[in-house]
Amino acid sequence: MVDDTIRIEGVGKYFGAEPNLVKALDNVSVNIRRNEFFTLLGPSGCGKTTLLRLIAGFESPSFGTILLDNKDITTLPPYQRSVNTVFQSYALFPHLTVAQNISFGLEMLNKPKHEINQTVDEMLALVHMEELKDRRTNQISGGQQQRVALARALAPKPDVLLLDEPLSALDYKLRRGMQIELKRLQLETGITFIFVTHDQEEALTMSDRIAVMNEGHILQVGSPDEIYNDPQERFVADFIGESNFVEVDIVGKASGASSSGSIRFANSKKSYPVKIPANKKNDKKALVFIRPEHARLDGKTRGATLTGTLANKLFFGTDTNYHIDLDDGSQFVVRAQNTLEGGFSPAVGDKLGIFVDENALKVLKD
Amino acid sequence: MAKQMTGGLIRKKPFSITRQHGFTTIALICFFVLYAPILTLVFYSFNAGNNLMLWEGFSFHWYVKAYENELVQEAAIRSLIIAVSASLISTLVATMAALGTTRTAKFKGQSMIFLMINQPLMVPEIVTAVALLIFFAIIKTFTGYYGLGYLIAAHSAFCVPFAYLPIKARLDGMDLSLETAAGDLYATPFRVFRRVTLPLLFPGIMAGAMLAFVISLDDVIITEFVKTAGQDTLPTYMLGQLRRVITPEINAISTVLLGISLLVVTLFFLVSRKRF
Amino acid sequence: MSRTLSALEQEQIRRKTRANWLLSTPALLLLLFAASGPLIIVVIYSFLSSGNYGGVVWEFSTDAWFNVLYTKDIFDDTVSLSDAHLSIFWRSVQLSFLTTVLCLFFGFPTAYFIATRPPSTRNVWLFLITIPFWTNLLIRTFAILELIRNQGVINNSLMSLGLIQEPIRMLYTDFAILVGMAYVYLPLMVLPIYASMERFDFRFVEAGYDLYASRIKVLRRIIIPIIKPGIIAGSILVFVPSLGAYVTPRVLGGGKRLMVGNLIELQFGQGKNWPLGAALAVTMLVIVMVALIFYVRLVQKSERNHG
Numbered sequence: 001m002v003d004d005t006i007r008i009e010g011v012g013k014y015f016g017a018e019p020n021l022v023k024a025l026d027n028v029s030v031n032i033r034r035n036e037f038f039t040l041l042g043p044s045g046c047g048k049t050t051l052l053r054l055i056a057g058f059e060s061p062s063f064g065t066i067l068l069d070n071k072d073i074t075t076l077p078p079y080q081r082s083v084n085t086v087f088q089s090y091a092l093f094p095h096l097t098v099a100q101n102i103s104f105g106l107e108m109l110n111k112p113k114h115e116i117n118q119t120v121d122e123m124l125a126l127v128h129m130e131e132l133k134d135r136r137t138n139q140i141s142g143g144q145q146q147r148v149a150l151a152r153a154l155a156p157k158p159d160v161l162l163l164d165e166p167l168s169a170l171d172y173k174l175r176r177g178m179q180i181e182l183k184r185l186q187l188e189t190g191i192t193f194i195f196v197t198h199d200q201e202e203a204l205t206m207s208d209r210i211a212v213m214n215e216g217h218i219l220q221v222g223s224p225d226e227i228y229n230d231p232q233e234r235f236v237a238d239f240i241g242e243s244n245f246v247e248v249d250i251v252g253k254a255s256g257a258s259s260s261g262s263i264r265f266a267n268s269k270k271s272y273p274v275k276i277p278a279n280k281k282n283d284k285k286a287l288v289f290i291r292p293e294h295a296r297l298d299g300k301t302r303g304a305t306l307t308g309t310l311a312n313k314l315f316f317g318t319d320t321n322y323h324i325d326l327d328d329g330s331q332f333v334v335r336a337q338n339t340l341e342g343g344f345s346p347a348v349g350d351k352l353g354i355f356v357d358e359n360a361l362k363v364l365k366d
Numbered sequence: 367m368a369k370q371m372t373g374g375l376i377r378k379k380p381f382s383i384t385r386q387h388g389f390t391t392i393a394l395i396c397f398f399v400l401y402a403p404i405l406t407l408v409f410y411s412f413n414a415g416n417n418l419m420l421w422e423g424f425s426f427h428w429y430v431k432a433y434e435n436e437l438v439q440e441a442a443i444r445s446l447i448i449a450v451s452a453s454l455i456s457t458l459v460a461t462m463a464a465l466g467t468t469r470t471a472k473f474k475g476q477s478m479i480f481l482m483i484n485q486p487l488m489v490p491e492i493v494t495a496v497a498l499l500i501f502f503a504i505i506k507t508f509t510g511y512y513g514l515g516y517l518i519a520a521h522s523a524f525c526v527p528f529a530y531l532p533i534k535a536r537l538d539g540m541d542l543s544l545e546t547a548a549g550d551l552y553a554t555p556f557r558v559f560r561r562v563t564l565p566l567l568f569p570g571i572m573a574g575a576m577l578a579f580v581i582s583l584d585d586v587i588i589t590e591f592v593k594t595a596g597q598d599t600l601p602t603y604m605l606g607q608l609r610r611v612i613t614p615e616i617n618a619i620s621t622v623l624l625g626i627s628l629l630v631v632t633l634f635f636l637v638s639r640k641r642f
Numbered sequence: 643m644s645r646t647l648s649a650l651e652q653e654q655i656r657r658k659t660r661a662n663w664l665l666s667t668p669a670l671l672l673l674l675f676a677a678s679g680p681l682i683i684v685v686i687y688s689f690l691s692s693g694n695y696g697g698v699v700w701e702f703s704t705d706a707w708f709n710v711l712y713t714k715d716i717f718d719d720t721v722s723l724s725d726a727h728l729s730i731f732w733r734s735v736q737l738s739f740l741t742t743v744l745c746l747f748f749g750f751p752t753a754y755f756i757a758t759r760p761p762s763t764r765n766v767w768l769f770l771i772t773i774p775f776w777t778n779l780l781i782r783t784f785a786i787l788e789l790i791r792n793q794g795v796i797n798n799s800l801m802s803l804g805l806i807q808e809p810i811r812m813l814y815t816d817f818a819i820l821v822g823m824a825y826v827y828l829p830l831m832v833l834p835i836y837a838s839m840e841r842f843d844f845r846f847v848e849a850g851y852d853l854y855a856s857r858i859k860v861l862r863r864i865i866i867p868i869i870k871p872g873i874i875a876g877s878i879l880v881f882v883p884s885l886g887a888y889v890t891p892r893v894l895g896g897g898k899r900l901m902v903g904n905l906i907e908l909q910f911g912q913g914k915n916w917p918l919g920a921a922l923a924v925t926m927l928v929i930v931m932v933a934l935i936f937y938v939r940l941v942q943k944s945e946r947n948h949g
Contacts, residue, residue, distance in 0.1 A: 058546050060651060078549040085550045091543035095565045104561075105551030156552065383847055384758040386751070386861055393755030396748045397767075400774050400828065403785035406795055410788070459669035466665030473659040479666045482673050489681065490886025490930055492903040493923045497680035499910060500687055500920070503697070523676035526669055577776075584778040587888050591910070601780050608893060617788075620781040631776045635769060 005160055005192045006032040006055060011064030012216075013050050024050040026216040027064070032160075032194060033209075037186050039195045041203040042213035043239065048196045051213075052162050055194065056085050068159060079108070084153035085162040088169070090145050092137035098148050099124070099133040105156040123151040126185065143174045150182075154189060163195045167202065179206055200240045204228060212236045232277075234364050237289045244290045244332050246306070248363075250276065250283060263288065263363065265305060266328060272358040277365045287364045292335035294360035297322055297344065297352050304353025308332060310346050324352060408624065411617035428618040437603060438619060445583055445599040448514065452521035453529070453578035459522075460529035460578075461571055465563075468537040486524040494524065495591035502592055512594045520592050521582040528581045529574035532638055536570025573638040576630050583626065681927070688921035696914040706917035710925055727905070727922075734901045735929075737820055738884035742831075744824040745880045749831030750873065754865075756832070757839035768836065775829035783893045786822045787813065790894075814896035822894040823884050830883070831876040838872025870944050878937040882930050902926050 013025040025047040032038045040048040053059045055066060057078035066074045073081055084105065092101050102123050106116040124130045127147035132140055137148060146166060153161055163182075167175045183206055186193045197203055203210050204224040211221045212235075220227060220236050231237035234245065251271050252262035261276035263286065280286050301307045311331075312323040315338075322334045334354060336344075346352055411429070415422030432438050460483075467479055486494065502516045544566065548558040586601045593602060600623060604616055688706050690698040713724040756767040774782065789795050790812040797809035812818050846868065850860040866873070888903035895901070900908070902922065909919025 056550055058549075060654065062651065078546070079552045079554055083550075085547070087543050087547060089541065089543055091541060091547040093544060093548075093562060093566075104548070104553075108548075108552035108554075108557060152551070383844055383851065386754065386857060389751035389754050392748060392751035396752040396828070396832075397770060399748075399825070400771070403789050403825070404774070404777070404782065407781070407785040407788055455672070459672055462665045463669035466662040470658060470662055471655070473655075473662055475663070479670065482670055482678060485673060485678050488882075488930070488934060489677075490883065490903070490926060492886050492888045492906055493681070493684070493927050493930075494677060495888075496906060496910065496919060496923045497684045498676065500916070501680035501683050504683075519672070519676040523673050526673060530669075580776050584776075584780070586780050591907075601778060604780060604784070605889070605893075612788075616784065620778070620784060624777055624781060627777045628773060631773060635772075 003034045004031040005034045005069060006194070007065075007067040007070075008032075008051070008055075009065045009067070011051070011054060011061045011066060013047075013054060013059065014062045023216045025054070025061075028216070028218050030211055030218055030221060032192060035190050035192055036208040037183070037193045037195065037206060039197060039203045039207040039210045040213055041197060041200060041210050041239075043198055046213040047216040048198075048213050049164055052085075052164055052194065052196050055160070056083055056162055057081050082156075082159045083162060084156060084158040084160075085164065086149050086153045086166045088164045088166065090137075090149040090166075090169075092145055092148055092152070094136070094138055097134050097136060098129060098140065101137060101148055102152045102155050104152065109156060119155055123155045126154070126188070127151045142169055143178070146170065146178060147181075150185065154185070154191070157189075158191065160192045160194060163193060165196055165198070167197075168199075175202075182206065204240070212239065214239075230362065231289065232365050234287060234289070234366060237362075237364065242292050242333060242335070244292060244295070245364075246288050246290065246330070246332070248286055248288045250280065250286050253281065263361070267307075268305070270303075270305070272361055274358065274361050274363055276363055279365055280363060287366070289362045289364055290356055290360055292321065292333045293319075293337075294356065295332075295334045296355045297324075297334050297336060297346065298355060299344070299346065299350070299352065301351060301353035303355075305356040306332060306354040308352060308354065310348050310350045310352055312348065322346070322352075324354065404624070407617050408621045410614055411621045413614050413617075416613055428614040429622075432615045432618045432622075435615070437598070438600070438615075441598045441600045441603040444514070444597065445601075448517050448521050448589075448599060449579050449582040451518045452525050452582040453575045455518070455522040456525035456578045457529045457533075457571060457575040460526050460574055461533055461567070463526075464530055464533040464537055468534050469540075469542060483530055484527050487527050491524075491587045495588045498588060499591040506594075514597065516592050516594075517589060517597065517599075520588050521585060524585070524588060525578035525581050529578040532573040532577065533567065533570040536567055536573075536638075540566055569637050573634050576634040576637070580627050580630050580634075583623070684920045684923055688917055688924050690917050692915045692917050694914075696910070696916060698916050703917065706915070706921040709915075709918050710921050730900050730905050731902060731925075733816070733899075734885055734903075737816065737823065737901065738881050738887075740820055741823040741827060741884045742877050742881045744820070745828050745831035746873070746877060748824075749828055749876060750835055753832045753835035753839050753872075756836050757842065771829050771832050771836075775833065779826050780889055780893070782826050783822055783890050786818075786825055787893055790818055790821070813894065814898050816895075816899055818894040819887075819891050819899055819901070822890045823887055826890060827880045827884060830879040834875035834879060835869065835872040838869035838875075842869055871941055874937060874940050874944070878933060882933060885930060885933075886926060 008028055008030045011025060011028050012023070015022040015024055028047070028051065040051060042048050050059070054061050057073070057076055057080075061074060064074070065072055068081065068083065093104065096104065099120055103116050103120045106119055111119075120133075121130075124133050127150055129144065129147050129151065132144060137145060140148070146169075149166065166182075167178050170178060179202060182193070182195075195203075195206065204227070207224055209221060209223055210227050212219045212227060214235050220232050222230075227236065228240055231240065237243045237245075246265065248263040248265055250261060251264045252273075253276065259275045259278065260273060261281075262271045262273045264271045274288075276286070295305075298304065306326055308324040308326040310322060311325045314321040314323070317338070319335045319337055322336065324332045324334065326332050332354060410421075412424050412426070413421055414425035414427055463479070463483060467476060467483075470476075498516075498520050502520075506512055506516075540563075545558050545562055548562045549555070553561060584601065585599075586605060589599050590602050590605065593599075598606065600619060604619060607616055687698055689702055689704065691701045691703040691705065693699050709724065710727060711724055712721050713726070714721055752771070756764060756771065759767055787794075791797070792809040792811065792813065794813075796812075797806075800806045801809065812821075842865070846864050847860050850864045855863060886903055887901055888907060891899060891901040891904055892907075895904070897904070903926075906919050906922045906926070909915045909922065913919070
């Protein structure tokens with residue numbers, strides 16, 4: 001059995017009242033394993049921060065139960081939960097020094113003086129801030145404030161560390177550095193990290209598992225690879241990376257419990273064997289999703305999965321995106337890696353064929 | 367290059383986006399008009415002669431005279447007692463009220479509390495003064511108490527909004543996540559208040575107390591109506607002197623009061639700008 | 643589906659509301675005792691009979707309210723409109739209005755001037771305008787008194803320059819009251835306008851010039867409409883205390899040129915007609931409240947317009 005630190009069971013959070021009722025979180029259930037780097041990913045307003053605040057205890061759920069190590073903590077105030085938060089704005093106490101900020105939680109737990117000093121020194125070393133320990137928090141840079149916020153939240157050695165978009169205020173370079181740093185801290189401390197972000201790239205590079213959220217629901221939970229390559233719903237596919245969506249006819253269906261079937265593109269005779277989701281079994285049409293880098297362009301149109309004319313080329317350094325107007329009027333994007341040799345380089349207005357392998361075709365639930 | 371800058375080019379004054387014709391002139395006149403009378407008053411307080419218009423040389427004569435005047439001494443002490451008590455009381459209750467009305471979801475009766483607290487700013491002072499005269503006259507006949515308590519109560523009350531405003535402003539500007547963070551780091555609500563809220567709020571409380579002090583020290587109308595005979599404060603003493611021949615003694619007292627106000631207001635400016 | 647709060651949420655809200663009220667209670671009690679509560683007694687007093695030597699007799703009477711507007715001839719009991727009271731009310735409104743206009747004329751350019759200073763010196767100018775605001779109103783009135791007296795600095799200077807032969811009589815006139823009130827209330831006009839100006843985005847002005855507006859058009863069509871809330875706030879902040887002014891007209895009007903504030907005081911002093919004084923106070927309060935409601939309406943309207 002998998003060892004869970006946090007169990008969220010049927011939790012919801014509503015704000016306001018009818019008719020202005022806002023369902024920030026609606027009947028969410030998810031288990032978070034011990035020592036994993038778990039990310040809540042979604043657009044702003046999807047409920048990810050609300051879920052984080054419910055786990056921290058800053059707000060109480062309208063219904064549902066939250067368990068920490070199998071103990072019900074739903075009604076416990078934040079100061080009785082072994083859960084610490086790194087705030088988006090860092091929330092460093094401006095009237096205290098760096099070291100005083102880090103020792104705050106330990107003092108509140110009434111730890112003995114020598115233990116506090118020892119832990120503070122450890123934490124300062126962990127985040128490389130020994131030099132600046134007597135500075136006020138407004139006298140250090142944004143990246144340094146970030147480190148202090150981390151050290152402060154880690155110092156009491158909580159069971160779970162909650163991180164609310166902690167990197168969003170940093171510039172790109174610093175953010176990449178902190179991503180590596182965070183991953184290192186998580187491995188070194190062995191604490192469960194719950195990380196909230198709207199940045200899909202950040203989520204994919206750092207997480208052990210990701211929960212994609214939208215409109216108060218968790219749509220899919222899985223490893224970065226699963227989320228990227230095997231999204232179950234259009235929203236997940238659309239939110240993470242670039243995607244093409246094409247409507248297809250379901251032509252062949254296996255009977256019974258088997259999920260295999262086949263699909264056919266419009267104006268094409270060729271059929272492709274694919275997995276058909278259970279809820280699509282009796283439908284005639286389905287939506288297929290294709291990553292731009294999983295399709296290939298060619299000057300010949302014969303035998304192509306789809307055909308169209310090149311409308312635009314966008315150069316991205318490593319890749320080039322080709323925007324193609326399909327014959328039925330919809331748009332399709334193909335990404336090809338750039339090589340020094342040059343290779344196939346069509347011009348705007350060229351008639352092209354798009355080739356897709358059958359294993360790159362995913363039929364979505366909706 | 368240098369030639370271009372100094373040389374024969376006749377350049378028009380560069381176009382300024384913010385300029386409006388005559389505004390600077392009016393503004394400078396305004397500042398002059400604001401300060402000229404006060405400075406004249408201060409200037410004549412150092413006049414050696416007993417005359418307000420003829421300058422007879424520099425001297426501290428009128429300051430000494432005012433200092434030796436028993437009535438002035440008593441009024442000054444009374445003014446200080448009232449101003450200190452009123453600023454302490456009003457700051458205490460205003461701090462509590464600010465904590466109760468700021469950074470909270472709308473609750474029943476909130477706008478009523480706002481209205482009550484800001485009432486002294488809306489009702490003309492003369493109306494409040496008359497109301498207190500009547501009300502305290504009733505209480506005086508019932509209790510037989512004629513002490514300074516009435517003045518202190520009245521001053522405390524009209525100082526509340528002045529103490530309240532900077533405290534509320536400070537609270538409004540305070541990052542709510544700081545207290546959330548303290549709670550997250552195992553501080554109980556009381557310790558959150560003691561260790562985070564209060565230290566952060568302190569400059570606002572100081573600013574509120576200073577404003578209340580100045581407002582109380584300067585009050586004329588309410589004091590004039592509420593005081594029992596022989597309870598003059600410095601401002602009402604000065605008002606009473608109007609019926610007599612005005613000597614530079616008044617200027618000397620005024621200058622001292624101005625000095626106190628200036629000092630407190632400067633401190634207020636420094637404190638309320640404090641950002642840790 | 644109707645929404646019910648969980649018991650936990652409800653309990654939290656209840657507890658928070660109770661704490662908010664408990665925290666506000668001391669302030670409310672203090673204000674009720676020494677500010678708001680007594681106002682109710684004033685209303686009651688305005689319906690009582692006057693005592694012979696001040697105070698009241700506890701008998702219901704509308705005489706005081708009658709006397710606010712009308713006067714009864716002591717010889718033949720004929721009733722006529724009370725010229726004295728009405729003219730004092732009218733003069734108070736006029737003087738307050740003129741004070742407001744005067745303050746606006748000087749205050750608006752001053753606020754504009756401060757707001758357009760570079761940030762380094764802006765606070766100094768702001769501080770300079772704030773100091774008079776926090777210094778004793780009586781002292782500032784005294785300062786004006788000493789300037790405009792017959793033997794004051796102005797008259798003495800003019801005479802020694804030979805411009806006039808004998809002092810111009812300025813003290814104890816409406817002019818003196820007007821100058822005094824404009825002087826003491828000027829910072830109240832500047833500060834709210836400055837608060838609006840400070841947030842004003844001069845890119846609007848750049849856009850205006852870009853679209854061929856002249857300076858005066860930029861002022862009239864862009865700046866003034868946008869900072870209107872500040873102008874309204876400043877005007878009300880000057881108008882209301884002007885209407886209730888007591889110290890300035892007493893010192894500079896010398897008890898001859900009365901305003902409503904002095905008329906009220908008179909009833910509690912020499913007049914010994916407390917009910918009439920109470921009725922006059924209530925009348926003033928009503929006028930001020932009407933002005934404040936008018937102000938709130940204006941602000942709401944301009945907020946709606948700017949969405």
